[in-house]
Amino acid sequence: MNFHEEEILGKAYDSRLMKRLLQFLYPYRSKVTLAVGLLLIAAIIQLAGPFLTKIAIDRYIAHGNVHGLKLIAMIYFAILGVQYVISFVHQYLTAWIGQNVMFDIRAKIFTHLQKLPLSFFDKNPVGRLVTRTTNDVETLNNMLSSGVVAIFGDVFVLVGIIIVMINLNWQLALLTFTVLPLIIYASFLFRKKVRESYRKIRLRIARINSYLQENISGMTTVQIFNREKKNFDRFMELNNSYKEAHLETIRYYAIFFPAIEIISSLALALILWYGGIKIIDHTLTLGIVVAFVQYSERFFQPIRDLSDKYNIMQAAMASSERIFKLLDTPEQIMVPENYLPLPPAKGEIEFRNVTFSYNGTDNVLKNVSFKIKPGEKVAVVGATGAGKTSLISLITRMYEPTQGKILMDGVDTSRLKVRELRRRIGVVLQDVFIFSGNIEDNIRLGNQDISFEEVVEAAKNVNAHKFIEKHSHNYRHKLSERGSNLSVGQKQLLSFARALAFKPEILILDEATSSVDTETEHLISDAINKLMEFRTSLIIAHRLSTIQHADWILVLHKGEIRERGTHQELLKQGGIYYRLYQLQFNK
Numbered sequence: 001m002n003f004h005e006e007e008i009l010g011k012a013y014d015s016r017l018m019k020r021l022l023q024f025l026y027p028y029r030s031k032v033t034l035a036v037g038l039l040l041i042a043a044i045i046q047l048a049g050p051f052l053t054k055i056a057i058d059r060y061i062a063h064g065n066v067h068g069l070k071l072i073a074m075i076y077f078a079i080l081g082v083q084y085v086i087s088f089v090h091q092y093l094t095a096w097i098g099q100n101v102m103f104d105i106r107a108k109i110f111t112h113l114q115k116l117p118l119s120f121f122d123k124n125p126v127g128r129l130v131t132r133t134t135n136d137v138e139t140l141n142n143m144l145s146s147g148v149v150a151i152f153g154d155v156f157v158l159v160g161i162i163i164v165m166i167n168l169n170w171q172l173a174l175l176t177f178t179v180l181p182l183i184i185y186a187s188f189l190f191r192k193k194v195r196e197s198y199r200k201i202r203l204r205i206a207r208i209n210s211y212l213q214e215n216i217s218g219m220t221t222v223q224i225f226n227r228e229k230k231n232f233d234r235f236m237e238l239n240n241s242y243k244e245a246h247l248e249t250i251r252y253y254a255i256f257f258p259a260i261e262i263i264s265s266l267a268l269a270l271i272l273w274y275g276g277i278k279i280i281d282h283t284l285t286l287g288i289v290v291a292f293v294q295y296s297e298r299f300f301q302p303i304r305d306l307s308d309k310y311n312i313m314q315a316a317m318a319s320s321e322r323i324f325k326l327l328d329t330p331e332q333i334m335v336p337e338n339y340l341p342l343p344p345a346k347g348e349i350e351f352r353n354v355t356f357s358y359n360g361t362d363n364v365l366k367n368v369s370f371k372i373k374p375g376e377k378v379a380v381v382g383a384t385g386a387g388k389t390s391l392i393s394l395i396t397r398m399y400e401p402t403q404g405k406i407l408m409d410g411v412d413t414s415r416l417k418v419r420e421l422r423r424r425i426g427v428v429l430q431d432v433f434i435f436s437g438n439i440e441d442n443i444r445l446g447n448q449d450i451s452f453e454e455v456v457e458a459a460k461n462v463n464a465h466k467f468i469e470k471h472s473h474n475y476r477h478k479l480s481e482r483g484s485n486l487s488v489g490q491k492q493l494l495s496f497a498r499a500l501a502f503k504p505e506i507l508i509l510d511e512a513t514s515s516v517d518t519e520t521e522h523l524i525s526d527a528i529n530k531l532m533e534f535r536t537s538l539i540i541a542h543r544l545s546t547i548q549h550a551d552w553i554l555v556l557h558k559g560e561i562r563e564r565g566t567h568q569e570l571l572k573q574g575g576i577y578y579r580l581y582q583l584q585f586n587k
């Protein structure tokens with residue numbers, strides 16, 4: 001898999017992305033304004049402390065004014081109190097905004113994913129999409145909670161300190177600033193190194209995630225083929241490289257932060273040395289020097305943090321780029337412009353010169369034309385890979401034909417509202433998908449219009465009721481993810497009940513190829529016949545019994561319709577169907 005395509009190092013600030021991100025903040029604009037306001041107040045308060053110290057020393061301590069000293073101490077405490085309250089509100093507020101924005105973005109990604117055409121999911125591995133909705137969104141949260149706003153605050157504090165320092169004593173201020181080139185150079189190095197190792201971390205965790213995902217879902221195969229040791233070794237490789245990347249980052253932090261400490265101590269030493277001389281000369285007061293000591297401490301901290309925040313911003317920009325790319329993928333058009341109303345159901349389906357390709361080059365269906373009259377039951381047969389499943393995915397518009405038209409009761413399906421179309425068709429797929437939840441939920445699939453009685457009736461009709469009853473909780477029996485606590489036959493019966501409960505006018509069934517025991521086989525074929533009753537049915541048949549119940553048969557061969565007719569007619573022709581029959585059905 002190509003991870004590099006996923007992890008492009010971009011700018012730390014991109015106004016186009018930022019503009020779009022700000023849209024997510026818009027609903028919380030009053031809270032954001034409040035948070036920024038509090039931040040500025042907090043910054044100003046930070047500046048006040050050292051200044052009060054200066055006054056305390058020069059004005060009161062130097063002249064033995066105990067009363068004044070008490071007063072200034074009280075003001076100092078009051079300010080500390082205010083600072084505490086402001087910090088609390090500010091921190092809680094930014095976190096609250098961050099969490100809500102994340103909540104909104106996750107919701108948006110999820111709804112968007114649901115509207116994407118299936119062809120999108122053919123191209124994008126699950127792991128990648130999961131990363132979008134979790135990790136990438138989290139990176140954005142980092143930016144909101146400790147990135148943008150905090151940078152704003154840091155810069156404000158920095159500028160404030162510079163102004164105050166220059167006003168207090170410009171010579172001493174310039175002296176403090178002499179260490180700046182050192183700090184800037186160190187930050188530059190740090191930023192470059194850490195950026196690279198952060199990139200490694202993200203890349204490697206993505207690898208671990210997708211490897212884990214594949215191994216867990218393929219656990220049966222892993223165990224059967226004794227792949228545990230080999231897969232473990234591979235995992236350890238990934239695990240180790242992930243750890244190394246983290247340690248690398250930690251090393252850079254361990255070098256950088258103490259280095260900044262030392263440089264700022266150097267500045268402190270300069271202040272004390274020069275300030276000390278000036279105090280002795282009586283050209284500078286003790287209070288000013290003490291205030292400078294305090295200011296210089298507050299001065300280096302935001303500088304140190306800035307380089308860290310630069311990385312947060314850069315990661316966030318990369319994440320938002322990816323999130324927006326996902327959000328910009330065009331959704332399937334559910335309601336076409338100038339859509340036509342779906343006429344009352346008769347149940348006629350027509351393919352008119354339909355050609356279809358998944359990838360744009362290889363045609364899976366070639367110039368397919370046929371018409372199913374209302375109420376007819378048609379079986380589609382063909383070798384594996386002939387295009388049978390593809391054929392039915394086009395009817396429900398899971399994919400769009402490359403050429404040609406599909407008509408439902410005489411109307412081009414591409415002019416219909418997709419939901420209306422799908423409501424009319426009951427589909428049973430080759431691979432049954434079971435959601436975690438109970439049996440009733442899995443039949444009803446959240447449709448509240450289907451009563452419990454209807455659920456039971458559908459289950460009875462397709463012979464599923466019997467096995468459901470055997471469970472102690474009946475229809476409330478919990479099913480695990482993907483229905484792993486059901487047998488293959490049970491899953492199929494359940495999917496039949498699901499299709500029937502929705503009372504579709506048209507039935508599309510992709511018969512599963514998996515073989516089941518004779519008794520279940522009987523239950524299934526009986527259920528299929530019941531499903532086909534009174535409705536137009538298009539069935540991809542693998543069972544002789546199903547084919548025999550069909551009015552006529554379509555033979556698909558390498559994407560083309562090669563033969564059509566009744567069972568007897570086709571047998572007489574002695575063509576593809578005859579051969580298929582000999583191989584597959586004549587057991």
Ligand code: CTP
Pocket residue numbers: 122358359364382383384385386387388389390391430
């Ligand atoms: N195919 C594809 N992309 C998909 C699904 C299918 O490229 N998302 C290709 C397959 O590789 C195959 C062809 O489309 O060559 C037809 O696939 P399908 O219609 O699924 O074949 P069926 O006739 O349904 O085969 P089977 O009997 O095995 O279900």
Ligand code: MG
Pocket residue numbers: 388389390430510
């Ligand atoms: Mg198939």
